[in-house]
Amino acid sequence: xxxxxxxxxxxxxxxxxxxxxxxxxxxxxxxxxxxxxxxxxxxxxxxxxxxxxxxxxxxxxxxxxxxxxxxxxxxxxxxxxxxxxxxxxxxxxxxxxxxxxxxxxxxxxxxxxxxxxxxxxxxxxxxxxxxxxxxxxxxxxxxxxxxxxxxxxxxxxxxxxxxxxxxxxxxxxxxxxxxxxxxxxxxxxxxxxxxxxxxxxxxxxxxxxxxxxxxxxxxxxxxxxxxxxxxxxxxxxxxxxxxxxxxxxxxxxxxxxxxxxxxxxxxxxxxxxxxxxxxxxxxxxxxxxxxxxxxxxxxxxxxxxxxxxxxxxxxxxxxxxxxxxxxxxxx
Amino acid sequence: xxxxxxxxxxxxxxxxxxxxxxxxxxxxxxxxxxxxxxxxxxxxxxxxxxxxxxxxxxxxxxxxxxxxxxxxxxxxxxxxxxxxxxxxxxxxxxxxxxxxxxxxxxxxxxxxxxxxxxxxxxxxxxxxxxxxxxxxxxxxxxxxxxxxxxxxxxxxxxxxxxxxxxxxxxxxxxxxxxxxxxxxxxxxxxxxxxxxxxxxxxxxxxxxxxxxxxxxxxxxxxxxxxxxxxxxxxx
Numbered sequence: 384x385x386x387x388x389x390x391x392x393x394x395x396x397x398x399x400x401x402x403x404x405x406x407x408x409x410x411x412x413x414x415x416x417x418x419x420x421x422x423x424x425x426x427x428x429x430x431x432x433x434x435x436x437x438x439x440x441x442x443x444x445x446x447x448x449x450x451x452x453x454x455x456x457x458x459x460x461x462x463x464x465x466x467x468x469x470x471x472x473x474x475x476x477x478x479x480x481x482x483x484x485x486x487x488x489x490x491x492x493x494x495x496x497x498x499x500x501x502x503x504x505x506x507x508x509x510x511x512x513x514x515x516x517x518x519x520x521x522x523x524x525x526x527x528x529x530x531x532x533x534x535x536x537x538x539x540x541x542x543x544x545x546x547x548x549x550x551x552x553x554x555x556x557x558x559x560x561x562x563x564x565x566x567x568x569x570x571x572x573x574x575x576x577x578x579x580x581x582x583x584x585x586x587x588x589x590x591x592x593x594x595x596x597x598x599x600x601x602x603x604x605x606x607x608x609x610x611x612x613x614x615x616x617x618x619x620x621x622x623x624x625x626x627x628x629x630x631x632x633x634x635x636x637x638x639x640x641x642x643x644x645x646x647x648x649x650x651x652x653x654x655x656x657x658x659x660x661x662x663x664x665x666x667x668x669x670x671x672x673x674x675x676x677x678x679x680x681x682x683x684x685x686x687x688x689x690x691x692x693x694x695x696x697x698x699x700x701x702x703x704x705x706x707x708x709x710x711x712x713x714x
Numbered sequence: 715x716x717x718x719x720x721x722x723x724x725x726x727x728x729x730x731x732x733x734x735x736x737x738x739x740x741x742x743x744x745x746x747x748x749x750x751x752x753x754x755x756x757x758x759x760x761x762x763x764x765x766x767x768x769x770x771x772x773x774x775x776x777x778x779x780x781x782x783x784x785x786x787x788x789x790x791x792x793x794x795x796x797x798x799x800x801x802x803x804x805x806x807x808x809x810x811x812x813x814x815x816x817x818x819x820x821x822x823x824x825x826x827x828x829x830x831x832x833x834x835x836x837x838x839x840x841x842x843x844x845x846x847x848x849x850x851x852x853x854x855x856x857x858x859x860x861x862x863x864x865x866x867x868x869x870x871x872x873x874x875x876x877x878x879x880x881x882x883x884x885x886x887x888x889x890x891x892x893x894x895x896x897x898x899x900x901x902x903x904x905x906x907x908x909x910x911x912x913x914x915x916x917x918x919x920x921x922x923x924x925x926x927x928x929x930x931x932x933x934x935x936x937x938x939x940x941x942x943x944x945x946x947x948x949x
Binding site: 393396397399400401404405407408411412418419421422423424425426428429430431432433434435436437439440443447583586587589590591593594595597598601602605607608611620621640641642643646647649650652653654656657 | 725736745747748749750753756757759760763764766767770771774776777778779781782783784785786787788789791792793795796799801804805807808815816817845881883884885886887888890947
């Protein structure tokens with residue numbers, strides 16, 4: 384009976400998807416609708432596919448890394464080597480990203496695998512927050528973009544603030560728990576069968592993680608595209624001229640653009656004329672942690688309940704810390 | 715049940731279509747309508763991995779998350795259903811007064827127009843340079859390609875049009891329009907979205923109290939839409 388209901392639900396969902404996409408495609412191509420609607424659907428589709436295409440390689444890399452952690456990390460080995468202090472554990476989690484070149488699409492499933500394989504929660508949370516920024520690719524892109532414009536202190540503060548926010552959030556929100564992935568299910572039921580080739584087991588895990596996270600990236604890309612259709616991001620840029628609104632505007636822009644952390648430094652560079660350095664710092668610190676792709680992904684591993692507090696904590700920390708380094712004249 | 719065995723085939727098939735889409739769009743150059751050309755090699759990587767995962771999906775049992783089919787259908791339908799098309803004059807119109815915002819630069823990055831070679835400059839280069847120091851560039855000769863935009867908000871004279879381009883730094887999500895006013899006796903001959911090559915010299919005119927560059931055209935010729943319609947900032 385329950386399977387019957389599942390089939391009906393699945394069928395209705397398929398029908399809705401077909402109709403929704405069909406309406407967009409037909410309106411865009413064949414209906415004699417106004418030029419305005421054609422333009423809006425054009426922009427929607429271009430931005431949706433743009434975000435998705437650009438996220439895919441990083442999502443795939445993240446799924447492969449998460450699957451490798453799941454398969455090869457020995458929980459006992461990890462538990463014996465970690466310090467007792469939550470602060471230190473969180474700091475290790477925040478710095479762990481430096482060996483994984485992934486963005487938010489990859490750090491969140493990887494964090495789930497880490498926790499599932501015995502890492503403490505605070506390590507997983509700090510890792511999920513910091514890994515998109517604390518990695519070699521982002522270091523190269525940020526220094527290439529900004530070392531010559533605002534100097535090295537700006538580049539280093541981006542990484543410093545990210546680590547501080549990751550550690551503080553992990554310690555301040557000790558009640559977060561991880562919802563296990565579907566992968567862990569078949570892992571447990573079948574154990575680690577000796578007759579299976581490890582390479583294929585790895586790909587199976589990666590596929591499962593990919594299918595899981597791809598759904599949230601698709602939701603995020605659609606939302607970001609939809610908002611840009613009705614609120615072109617250049618309109619947000621105009622809020623930037625107000626000194627008080629500049630920092631929140633930059634954070635809002637980062638959420639709306641939902642671009643990958645590995646490339647956002649170059650986008651921030653194109654905003655140098657519109658935003659103050661400190662607003663760009665907020666863009667570069669907040670954007671990789673919170674955007675339309677990452678929010679549903681965080682909800683997938685933490686559940687929806689703690690998400691508002693989680694987002695608010697990170698937003699407040701970003702504003703306060705950016706305000707502090709601006710007040711002390713460090714950037 | 716039948717469904718249980720069919721679902722992996724559907725998902726595998728959809729993953730395969732996405733992989734094929736990545737290969738074809740990149741190989742034909744259409745990927746440039748979505749992302750910065752710098753990332754094209756990553757599309758081949760993604761296509762190859764997705765292709766491998768599609769095979770895994772069909773041949774091995776894996777737990778499939780709820781609604782995977784429906785979500786995968788969205789990029790497949792939108793990616794296949796609509797021929798890739800560059801954003802044009804209508805999309806520029808939606809930006810309103812935010813046009814050229816993307817080319818604002820702090821005053822420190824000023825160029826020295828007497829030493830810089832401006833012959834190969836595109837619309838974006840000119841807009842960036844003139845936003846810093848318009849007077850220094852007055853009288854320079856230009857040769858620029860772009861599409862024609864004309865809408866009521868732009869306060870254009872009858873013998874003027876806007877020559878515009880889109881600029882993207884990473885993907886279409888961060889694209890912004892740039893444009894310059896062009897003065898040409900036969901402006902009305904070119905409708906919106908017509909691609910043209912403009913040759914002329916830079917002059918300045920007053921738009922709502924701000925000195926703006928104006929290209930006094932000596933020739934305007936229609937051209938084909940370029941293969942890479944979006945500009946990318948030079949590093």
